[in-house]
Amino acid sequence: MTLFGVKVPHRKNTKDKKPLRMSAPSLMYYPASQHIGAPGKPVVKVGDTVNVGSLLFESGGFVGSPIYSSVSGKVKKIEDMLQSNGSYVPCVVVENDGENVIDPSVKAPNVNDYDSFINAVKASGVVGLGGAGFPTAVKLGVGDVSRIEIVVINGAECEPYITSDTRTMLDRSEDISEGIHLLRKYLGVEKVVIGIEKNKPECIEEMKRIAGQHEGVVEVKPLPSIYPQGGEKVLVYNATGRVIGEGKLPIDAGVIVINCTTLACIASYIRDGMPLVEKCVTVDGSAVKEPQNVIVPIGTPASAVFDFCGGFKEEPGKVLYGGPMMGVSVSDLNAPVIKQTNALIAFNEKDAMPKKTTPCIRCGRCTNTCPFGLAPVSFAKAYEQNDMEMLEKLRANLCMECGCCAYACPAGIPLVQKNKLAKAALAAYLKKKKEENK
Ligand code: SF4
Ligand code: SF4
Missing domain, CATH: 3.40.50.11540 (NADH-ubiquinone oxidoreductase 51kDa subunit)
Known part of the structure; x- marks a missing residue:
């Protein structure tokens, strides 16, 4: 048996395009959270000189990861940056001197066990x-x-x-x-x-x-x-x-x-010994002039990456960090490429148009296409009725937000958004229940 999902159009337009390396622009942005887990703790201050590979944030906890500068220059400011999950984290802004000086700490580690x-x-x-x-x-x-x-x-x-x-x-x-x-x-x-x-x-x-x-x-x-x-x-x-x-x-x-x-x-x-300071990013979508794979210095604003690909041939209606199934939509093109970014996809107005939503016809396609056989249509109902016991019974917590259900739904119901809300409510309910049972 094979676990199934959905057959989606592949549109791998850039598969034969060897990545091109772009230069970093004059201002680079490094948010403290570029991974799952605790955000990093800044170890630099405004005015400090940094090099390629200099530590900007040390790991903020056991589940954490250090973050390094991808350019040489000066720390211009440290400001709060809004994340896609609605929280703010510190962001180190570096003025790039264009010299690409390598930090003296960059050397192959001694690994023997x-x-x-x-x-x-x-x-x-x-x-x-x-x-x-x-x-x-x-x-x-x-x-x-x-x-x-x-x-x-x-x-x-x-x-x-x-x-x-x-x-x-x-x-x-x-x-x-x-x-x-x-x-x-x-x-x-x-x-x-x-x-x-x-x-x-x-x-x-x-x-x-x-x-x-x-x-x-x-x-x-x-x-x-x-x-x-x-x-x-x-x-x-x-x-x-x-x-x-x-x-x-x-x-x-x-x-x-x-x-x-x-x-x-x-x-x-x-x-x-060079830590992670750059990322290969696929830049594509109907609004992009020259789709391409690009080696991007981490911290580069998305706008500079799109410019490197010839800019937009049409006004983008939607820009995604990541792919069309699980990517996060962004409204600010100054948002930087971070460690997790593997694609920047910009759709024109027509392709960005959401599907027209009609009432559920109980066709069951959402469950049939879910790799785990979950019932997202029932999550939505239980969530609307604030029935947390039912959400627990339906195992809404197992949903990986892959989007197969929404993709297959002929009624255009935004099931993933509903799943996210249901999962968050269930997590809060289970946490409270655990604390009460302590
Ligand atoms: S988003 Fe969740 S419910 Fe929908 S198909 Fe994926 S795992 Fe199943
Ligand atoms: S796929 Fe859409 S229309 Fe069909 S049962 Fe699920 S939510 Fe309803």
């Missing part, structure tokens, strides 16, 4: 670069490495338009191979599965070549070209047959999942 490897991953600032943003050192730092039976490398880039991981598999395959060597050496990994959808035959071929460098340890698994094939639970099941139980992590099923670009960036950090 498990602890030093995990410390290096932590120092690299690398987080889940497929868009999830979970700090990689926390994910790999399982302590007891005998729990890791399989590492699944995520090469399933299932959202329409996005091709940045595709380019990593084609252009940085040796970094991926080096990353596999590191996992084998320091985590004792004996089995690696690289999951890639069948619609990327060139990536499958290149990863098979890399697999040949690893004495039977690495298997390349072609997967159905469906969305959300890259979702962690879906990928693990389809690539290994293992089921991640409700409320469990992949490691509970003996598996660690790591995105292909994340692994490549760990390998390059351990080789040369």
Whole structure:
């Protein structure tokens, strides 16, 4: 059995475009939160000189990650920046001097065992670069490495338009191979599965070549070209047959999942010591003049990235950070590219128009297409009736907000927005219930 989702149009217009490197503009913006977990703590002040690779924020907690400057110059100000979740975090604004001076602290780390490897991953600032943003050192730092039976490398880039991981598999395959060597050496990994959808035959071929460098340890698994094939639970099941139980992590099923670009960036950090300061971003959509893959210095405002791609051929009606299924819509083009950004998609007014909403016709497509068989139409009803017990029974907390249900709904009901509200209300209810039972 294969876990299914929906067949979405792929629109991988940029898959053959090798990433072009852009220069950083004069002002760069580094918000404290670029990952899941605690925002970073600023370690610089206004007027400080910084270099490429200088630490701007230290990790703000166990689930956290340091943030580094991608340019050299001076800290111009530290201001509050509004996040997509409605909260404010400090943002360090750096005036770029254009000199690209490398910080003296940038040097290859000394890695010779498990602890030093995990410390290096932590120092690299690398987080889940497929868009999830979970700090990689926390994910790999399982302590007891005998729990890791399989590492699944995520090469399933299932959202329409996005091709940045595709380019990593084609252009940085040796970094991926080096990353596999590191996992084998320091985590004792004996089995690696690289999951890639069948619609990327060139990536499958290149990863098979890399697999040949690893004495039977690495298997390349072609997967159905469906969305959300890259979702962690879906990928693990389809690539290994293992089921991640409700409320469990992949490691509970003996598996660690790591995105292909994340692994490549760990390998390059351990080789040369340059932390994560740039990101390959797919720039596409009907409003973009010259769709392209771009290597963007982290902290660059989206407007500068679109300018690098020739600007807009039509007034954009909607700009997304990420793909059309899970991306976040932004209204301010000064918002910077952060570690998690893998795409900037701008649609013209026509393509941005939301579907006309009509009443639910009880067709059941939302449940049939949900990879977990959830019933989002019932979440909405329970949420409107403030029936938290029902939401709990319906397991609304399992929803990964993938958007398959909304995509399939013939009535154009914005189910994901409703799911988000229901999940937030349920989380607050469960927290309160737990506190009352203490
Ligand atoms: S209910 Fe949640 S997990 Fe299921 S399809 Fe909808 S968004 Fe995806
Ligand atoms: S897919 Fe849309 S119309 Fe069909 S049952 Fe679900 S919410 Fe109702």
